[in-house]
Amino acid sequence: MGKGRAPCCAKVGLNKGSWTPEEDMRLIAYIQKYGHANWRALPKQAGLLRCGKSCRLRWINYLRPDLKRGNFTAEEEEAIIKLHGLLGNKWSKIASCLPGRTDNEIKNVWNTHLKKRVSPAGEERGAAGSKKKKKKKTTKAAAGGGAEAPLPLPSPSPSSSTTTTNFSSGDSGEQQSNNMSKEADDELDLENFEMMPMLDVDDPSFGFGTLVDTAPAPYGSAVSVSASAATSPCASSTSPPPASAPPGVDDLLVLPEIDMGHELWSIIDGDAAEAPAPRCQRNPAEPTNGADAGSHGAEGKEWWLEDLERELGLWGTVEDYQYPMGPQGLLVADHPDPLPAMVDDPVSCYFQAGPASAVLQELPGYPVPATAVTGSINQMGL
DNA sequence: AATTCGATCAACCGCTCACCG
DNA sequence: TCGGTGAGCGGTTGATCGAAT
Numbered sequence: 001m002g003k004g005r006a007p008c009c010a011k012v013g014l015n016k017g018s019w020t021p022e023e024d025m026r027l028i029a030y031i032q033k034y035g036h037a038n039w040r041a042l043p044k045q046a047g048l049l050r051c052g053k054s055c056r057l058r059w060i061n062y063l064r065p066d067l068k069r070g071n072f073t074a075e076e077e078e079a080i081i082k083l084h085g086l087l088g089n090k091w092s093k094i095a096s097c098l099p100g101r102t103d104n105e106i107k108n109v110w111n112t113h114l115k116k117r118v119s120p121a122g123e124e125r126g127a128a129g130s131k132k133k134k135k136k137k138t139t140k141a142a143a144g145g146g147a148e149a150p151l152p153l154p155s156p157s158p159s160s161s162t163t164t165t166n167f168s169s170g171d172s173g174e175q176q177s178n179n180m181s182k183e184a185d186d187e188l189d190l191e192n193f194e195m196m197p198m199l200d201v202d203d204p205s206f207g208f209g210t211l212v213d214t215a216p217a218p219y220g221s222a223v224s225v226s227a228s229a230a231t232s233p234c235a236s237s238t239s240p241p242p243a244s245a246p247p248g249v250d251d252l253l254v255l256p257e258i259d260m261g262h263e264l265w266s267i268i269d270g271d272a273a274e275a276p277a278p279r280c281q282r283n284p285a286e287p288t289n290g291a292d293a294g295s296h297g298a299e300g301k302e303w304w305l306e307d308l309e310r311e312l313g314l315w316g317t318v319e320d321y322q323y324p325m326g327p328q329g330l331l332v333a334d335h336p337d338p339l340p341a342m343v344d345d346p347v348s349c350y351f352q353a354g355p356a357s358a359v360l361q362e363l364p365g366y367p368v369p370a371t372a373v374t375g376s377i378n379q380m381g382l
Numbered sequence: 383a384a385t386t387c388g389a390t391c392a393a394c395c396g397c398t399c400a401c402c403g
Numbered sequence: 404t405c406g407g408t409g410a411g412c413g414g415t416t417g418a419t420c421g422a423a424t
Contacts, residue, residue: 016393016394017392017393017394018392018393019392019393053394053395054393054394057392057393057394058392058393061392061393062392062393104391104392104393105391105392108390108391108392109390109391111390112389112390112391113389113390
């Protein structure tokens, strides 16, 4: 157990606080190339002055390609309320039922308004909450209002016209969330929780049962922002990445000299209005509701992918990669810093590091909808 | 226009779990 | 079986932003 735990950020002079675009880019680039088999070693290898924990969190909660971001739909909120009633503060489990949403995000949403909505005391506030504010969460208003009947405990009311959630397990009062034992947790007949339509994500294979077990499944040992496969992120999480990790890599990441703070994300976002050149048909309004992420045409994806990779300097061939990959990911024991150019000057050298990999897109098992990437990165507000 | 207050969210902290030797 | 290590989870906090005053 926790004994002998290595000191974290604070104790070893690592960076803390908000991530800079450079750090984000570095992390993304690194994971694209090598995956994240070892979070602890990742920051060092990627040249990040962060602890692995921090990197993991950043990736999971913010940079992961399949994140929906954007507002929670009324359906999602309702699902959260119901799931919370069933699972309690098992945010990760709840998150696993809401593809594209992170446990942290759900936790925040719950603590900031859903909880108030559910609790009698917060009922009024919920209504008052319509005064709303904030840039995001517009759906809240929609979900709010009178619909906020105190929801002591989610009873699997199929009455929810918007959700076909089917909770077959005890919806009885004793399902007091926080007191739920692990066993009780396991006993939940989650398999019968069929599937949540609004979660969909165009993944027919998405199922509650699977999610519960594989949960926030990491995106395999490697992730490609440019995967061309049509499969959804969910699918990738349920089907483990191929044992054979990406071929090796030996070149440095080559990132174009672009303005990280704004241009880059505009590019990634495919925002024709701001990007140097038109890149995709993506609907600018999309982020408001990620439910349709990944619903773009295949051809659009492809050229978007290619374009994006070129922009990021991620366009390359398999020959570019020669670092050996082992079952645990990259065999880094003696491989040089994959981003050596960044070491001396993390920022200025960042974009000059070598050709990065586009190879992952060739690999089966790393299907990441390009649109998901645009969606998530788009929300970075950079 | 300036200040205050409340809401939101990203990130950190500390713990537990799971795996491995 | 036990101890060490890394990953993951849940709670909490601090910074930021927008609305209200």
